[in-house]
Amino acid sequence: MAATDPVVLASASPRRSELLELAGIRFRVAPADIPEEPMPGEEAVEHALRLAEEKARAAAGREADGQFFIGADTIVVLDGRIMGKPTDQNDAVRMLTELSGKGHEVVTAYAVLDKQSNVCIKRAVRTQVVFKQLSEQEISDYVKTGCPMDKAGAYAIQGGAAHFVREIHGSYTNVVGLPTCELVETLHTIGAWPKEEQH
Numbered sequence: 365m366a367a368t369d370p371v372v373l374a375s376a377s378p379r380r381s382e383l384l385e386l387a388g389i390r391f392r393v394a395p396a397d398i399p400e401e402p403m404p405g406e407e408a409v410e411h412a413l414r415l416a417e418e419k420a421r422a423a424a425g426r427e428a429d430g431q432f433f434i435g436a437d438t439i440v441v442l443d444g445r446i447m448g449k450p451t452d453q454n455d456a457v458r459m460l461t462e463l464s465g466k467g468h469e470v471v472t473a474y475a476v477l478d479k480q481s482n483v484c485i486k487r488a489v490r491t492q493v494v495f496k497q498l499s500e501q502e503i504s505d506y507v508k509t510g511c512p513m514d515k516a517g518a519y520a521i522q523g524g525a526a527h528f529v530r531e532i533h534g535s536y537t538n539v540v541g542l543p544t545c546e547l548v549e550t551l552h553t554i555g556a557w558p559k560e561e562q563h
C-alpha cells in the first residue's frame with residue numbers, strides 16, 4: 365500500500381475532522397464505537413491513551429482498506445479526577461460548577477496505528493485551562509444551548525464557552541480534540557504523510 369493513501373480517522377467527532385482538514389491531511393472517516401468507562405484504578409493519561417489505541421485498533425480491525433489509523437480521546441482532568449462527557453443536563457451543570465473559577469487540565473491522547481507493521485505510536489498532550497468564576501445563570505444559559513452534551517468536561521472552548529476561559533497554557537487544538545502540531549509530527553515519523561504532501 366502506498367504511503368500516500370488517505371489515513372483513516374477512527375472518530376465520529378466533527379471537531380477532529382475539521383482539525384485534520386485544517387492541517388491539510390488527506391483522510392477518510394471510520395468511527396469506532398467503544399465503551400469509554402475508566403477501568404478501576406486507571407489514571408487519567410493512561411485511560412486516554414488506552415481509549416485512543418482501542419479506537420484505532422477497532423477501526424483497523426473492521427475496515428478492509430487503509431494502512432494508517434488514528435484514534436483519539438479527550439478528557440478533562442480536575443484534581444486528578446477524569447471528567448468525560450456529561451450524562452445529562454444536570455451532570456453538565458455539576459461539571460461546569462466544579463470547573464468554575466479554577467484551573468484544570470485537558471488531555472488528548474492519540475494513537476497512530478500502522479496496520480501493516482502493527483507499529484502503534486501513542487502520545488498524550490496536556491493543556492492547562494483556567495476558567496473565570498461562572499455565575500449560576502451563565503452555567504444554566506450555556507447548558508440550555510445543548511452544546512455541552514457531547515463534550516468532555518461539558519464545554520467547548522471553540523464554541524459558547526470560549527469566554528469562560530481566562531488562561532490557556534499549551535496547545536489550543538488539543539482542547540478542541542486533536543493536538544495537530546504533535547499529530548502531524550507523528551504522521552511524518554510513522555510514514556503516513558510524506559512531507560511533500562504538505563499544503
Ligand SMILES: Cc1cn([C@H]2C[C@H](O)[C@@H](COP(=O)(O)OP(=O)(O)OP(=O)(O)O)O2)c(=O)[nH]c1=O
Pocket residue numbers: 374375376377379380395396400419436437438439440449470514515516517519520521522539540541
Ligand atoms: C474540552 C473540549 C472537548 N471537546 C470535545 C472533543 C471530543 O469530540 C469530545 C470528547 O469526547 P471523545 O470521547 O474524546 O470523542 P468523541 O466521542 O466526540 O469522538 P470519537 O470517540 O468518535 O473520536 O469533547 C470540544 O469539542 N471542545 C472542548 O473545548
